[in-house]
Amino acid sequence: MARRTGEKYFAIIDAAVKIIARHGYHRTRVADIAREAGVADGTVYIYFTKKEDILVSLFQVLMARFVDGLRLKLEHCGNANEKLKTIITYHLTTLENNPDQARVTQIELRQIDEEINEGISKPLLDYFKLIEEVIAEGKEQGLYRQDLDVRTARKVTFGAVDEVVTCWVMSKKPYNLSSLAGPVFNLLVRGMQAGPVPQE
Amino acid sequence: MARRTGEKYFAIIDAAVKIIARHGYHRTRVADIAREAGVADGTVYIYFTKKEDILVSLFQVLMARFVDGLRLKLEHCGNANEKLKTIITYHLTTLENNPDQARVTQIELRQIDEEINEGISKPLLDYFKLIEEVIAEGKEQGLYRQDLDVRTARKVTFGAVDEVVTCWVMSKKPYNLSSLAGPVFNLLVRGMQAGPVPQE
């Protein structure tokens, strides 16, 4: 039913990112996306099953691009620390350079109903897995504490970076998002690396 | 116009938390909330200006309760580390004990349009400010690095805790949320405290 490929498919995706970033998902009419993409209203339904499908597909496409790009970068990295730094930098830089994508993924995408979450959680899980692999690698390399829980560390890492992006999106972006890569990395890596136990 | 007080005001707030947690904000009809609260549809508009106003008010009420409760707890704490641990534990425990509130604040509240954000950002800022105060206090007490950027550290802290909650809400909650307080605190406090610089 939904074609999910072809020139117009991506034209609609791109139009959707732009329009939804500007007006928000619920305020965006399918007709608006269609006009921005330069196609007829009905054409949208050749490529997508329904409005929500645009949002999910959009996320899948963006996320696939994101993870693919990240994987490429990671190939050139040595140890886990370098990789972690790369992940954070890449995450912040990518969204800084694509503010529309940032807005859609940080804000609008969280507006979707239960069922859809399945559609977006899969590609997100790929990213999560990637982060966890790096942290596990760091443990193997003796860089991070052996008692570090990989999953918790991943949540903290992703949550930290994610919140930093959200704050930047919600603000009028008066600063460079990527400039926070260093401080955030610093904080996280110190939290994870071997060393003396903090006293409460 | 909106009364914002009285028995029915809170009845509607409570009903809204319950219903929105269960069905999501956009799928919830004002009539549903009214029925759950045991009032007529029109009555809702005596206490709230519009549907979104319920969501904002709800958040303000919950957040005020939350911060008030937290302040109380913090009075019994000694140094910043203790306070930070308290914040994290309180945050996780509160939402663990109020899963409806957790769902609404983690998921549904992020669905609101631009303008509303003002309404929710103020009470959230109170919380942010509180966290930042504790971190600043830690720096003064020599517990945390002097070059630690307080604002970034707050984002990382809040983002980490927030993500942990989101994961718990999105999962079928098969584990104790509050049990993550220790590991998360551990990670964050290590990241912030004085010590050797990590090598990349």
Add this chain to the structure above:
Amino acid sequence: MARRTGEKYFAIIDAAVKIIARHGYHRTRVADIAREAGVADGTVYIYFTKKEDILVSLFQVLMARFVDGLRLKLEHCGNANEKLKTIITYHLTTLENNPDQARVTQIELRQIDEEINEGISKPLLDYFKLIEEVIAEGKEQGLYRQDLDVRTARKVTFGAVDEVVTCWVMSKKPYNLSSLAGPVFNLLVRGMQAGPVPQE
């Protein structure tokens, strides 16, 4: 959900009969019916679940009125012949006096999808049962052949009258529909009554 009673319920039913008779069911918009009934579009959906529900309800109301009226007439009849004559006359007279009802029941009502047929078949069955009772009575009274199959006779009777009405509706109605009551009755009663077997 659907209120199915009250002043506006019947106002909408009456409006629907009029508009659907004039333009046909599929060409009639809900908005047209609403306007004719003097209510808002949305009001229609307080009283009916969906467009098709109007059609079904309309038929049920008309049919109930019809059968009730017929039962009243039959009380004054003596034997089965008299009753059969009354049925045919009443059927033709009623639809002759309510051409809109005639059009809707003869033409438009046959346009509905499978499922709906249940809604219309029940009230129709009441009418069928009534005809069959009269025919059975005629057999008991010795007026009609003992080997007459009641069900077949009912189908022939109803089919004959129904076709006569349909022809009248489809034509520009240049003649009195009720004037056909005599000839049709004559034909049917001769067909049913005791007598010599026809040779082929």
Add this chain to the structure above:
Amino acid sequence: MARRTGEKYFAIIDAAVKIIARHGYHRTRVADIAREAGVADGTVYIYFTKKEDILVSLFQVLMARFVDGLRLKLEHCGNANEKLKTIITYHLTTLENNPDQARVTQIELRQIDEEINEGISKPLLDYFKLIEEVIAEGKEQGLYRQDLDVRTARKVTFGAVDEVVTCWVMSKKPYNLSSLAGPVFNLLVRGMQAGPVPQE
């Protein structure tokens, strides 16, 4: 514009009968018919002017086949009674053997808008005329009453047979349709033949 001939013309007609019988005219999309016929959507519009045209054409083709077949049968008949019996039997047998055709002509074809009726009334009139000829012949042969109105008798005859078919289509067809030919003929011929006047 419409070609109205060729292999694909009939392929589309046959596909339409099948699909419309199964799903109903209004639920059937032109694309469905095209797929069933094994042609592209656009191809349908080479052979038919619009969707309704398929329905009309379909009826004309089926009706022409029907009347042609009937004429052939009637050649072997002697008097009017025999012919009438043949008509009824042929009508019931044909539709019994072609349930899809039965459904389309009994139910779906009655769903069409005003204008189309012209398209279907012509071939139907041929059939009507044929029935009337037989009844008139019966009068000339002295088999039927001289005061019998031919047109009314035709309506009663057709209506009776038609209703019998409709009942069979609407039911789950648990009996042989053609087995009703005898009883129906019996009833109708008794109604028409010379004999004593029934007392009311």
Add this chain to the structure above:
DNA sequence: GATGAATGAGAGTTCATTCAT
């Protein structure tokens, strides 16, 4: 203050039809 029947604007979606290839 409270009610709930009524409103009517609004948008998602379908699908008959067209036309460039």
Add this chain to the structure above:
DNA sequence: AATGAATGAACTCTCATTCAT
């Protein structure tokens, strides 16, 4: 002649909001 991607008009139904009682 045949295709099937693209069109865009059309229409049902929802639901936040109002207001007479």
